[in-house]
Amino acid sequence: MGDVSAGVTAHRRIGGVDTIRGLAAIAVFICHIQAYWPFMELPGKLPQLAEVGAHGVDVFIVISGFCLGLPVVDRTKNLDVRQFFGRRATRIMPAYWAALAIATVLAIAPATWRSVVAAPASAWDIIVNAVGLQTVFVPTLGNINGSLWSVSLEMHLYLVFPVLVIVWRRWGGSVLLLATAGCTIAWSVLEHRVDFGGPLSGFVGDRHALPARLIQFTVGVVMADVIVRHRFRLSRRLSWFAALATGLLAVAGTTLSVPASVDTILWSVAGAAIVLLTAHESRPSVVYRALEGFGRRTFSFYLLHQPAILLMAVAGRNAPGGWIGQLAIGGALTFLVSLLAAECLYRSVELPSHRFGQRRFPNVTVRLGGEATTVTQPGDPRDAARR
Template identity: 45%
Template sequence: MTRVRGIDALRGIGALAVFGCHINQYWAFLHLPGKLPQLSALAAHGVDLFIVISGFCLALPMTRHRPAVDAIPFWKRRALRILPAYYVALLAAFALAALPPTWPLLAQSPAGGGDLAAYALFVQAWIPSTTGAINGSLWSVSLEVHLYLLFPLLVAWWRRWGLWSLLAASFLLSVAWSALGPLAPGTALGYSFTLPDRLSQFVAGMCCAWVFTHRRTLQRRWLVALLAVGLVMAAAVDTAHIHLGASVVWAIPCAAAVLLFTGPVGDWFAHTPMDGFGLRSYSFYLVHQPVIQLAAPLVALLPSAWPVYWLVGGAVVLLVTTLVARVLYRWVELPSHRLSRKARTGRAGVEPVGG
């Protein structure tokens, strides 16, 4: 199966959305007017989009035949693909979060060995006190690892009972899990950063892969309408601070966006710089938060006006983050991708699905 045009660009859009959200979150001096802070906060759901895209890409090669996955080789390829860049970015962020000159910019207290161990073992989302101890954005990589570990079981369910029953079960699990949050505040019970809550989004992406393969004639106007209605519903849920089933609601516009970008919309974006940016969006995501936090004191020296902070400071920090991500991608992520492809084909080959 060839690369699906547009999916990398969509991933890049999600990364930029999260970047914009974190500028507002970590630059306390910004003081956006009106409803801009709330709109900025909605951009954090670019992570939801990542999860749906992940389910789409992993399931797509299985949609034309009886789904099956060989667990050990699959886990090996996934590890080669994401772990090297993750650990390099983690060690750099840990040094910054532990050293006296920089830790006050990144965390509430200096990072310690326990925090590093939680991140290295991908359990920081299950220990809320460590989630933001080094680089809070890395919780989603922890979640991806858990989804990869579970993927062979999801495929087994798919083979036995069908994909749509898996979607229904994952939706029920997400709603039930989110309902547990008020029972044990401050713990991982009901925590939205964990697998029971976000599995619904990953499975929604798997369903998008099936729809893309078997029903390619979905009309664009219906997808646009679903995206618009889904965004309004999801924004309303966030605005009302409704946590029950919020991940399920956000799965709707994200799934619509994925299907929309598998057609002419994605073809158009594939000819823009966003496509190349999307290829490096994983490295960009890994490093963006520390760069934003470290740059805060310098950006605060600009003339005191939020448009200046956004247009000048934001543009410079975006450029710096992109350059750092490019180095990480060129020297760490790209070589690990090549190893992953060799593990799949036994030689240098082309990854079946984009991203």
């Protein structure tokens, strides 16, 4: 994995970030295969193990905070809010709206809606999802494409990012972490104690909402400062040990059904340890290059994988060999379909809109005193803040 500090100063990609994204996306995919194919009766503890894959989203959130934090670790530069919001909007909204349009057609068409949703999507569902408010109006979460909740969350994280940067710069990372951890705990405590009812029913305390996940994003932001500005390093062996140990601890917490806020914090720590791995060089290999390439397409893949899984359920059910064949053959075919669809979305919408955003909003930060500076975030094409 590439040297982070070198990647920032020389405007080069951070190797390994996309690999982590790719592995997290595969974990989420396996989780959803198990969840949306009830006919596939996995034996023993395999269902619980597959469900752990849902926490790939937790890792995504930490990585997002990490990558967005990289340009502002330099204290001689301030965040240009207008440029930042413009870059973020052109980065995610076109691909999101394209995927939402596809999911909406599937969720209202007489021939397909029964395969993808419990009831045909309403006009209210479409409006709420279009503006990214399904994590506020919780009853709409699964009415078109349930997986899109994390994009709604990402939008809200972008909105509060400038405030997080101010707190971080003024009072430091420790205060920021304590404040957002307290927010996560308080939000969890309020669950079942406060309910506004109606369209906002279930919002307070919901784990999909911004307050519940803010600590994970903040951990990523602080890790950018720790790794780049403070140049914190562990040896390669200790880095892998930390990632494995914290990952197992988070899995144990999930398995033991610890309180939601504790579970979120445990996965935040695991995500931070995983991010530490990016501080080490990695020897390129065929697998590494494949995962990096896939990782660059994980946003498009994530946007489309759930409808693909639901529509491919027939192929999975008819695969020979019981649950093994259903998972291996049906799962592989579904992954391939999702990957091909993602490639089309990536090349036709995501990549062009992202490049447009880079040209239209080139200056994410501005030097103190007013001089604009073009900041290239890591990733391909030169932007690591993707899902």
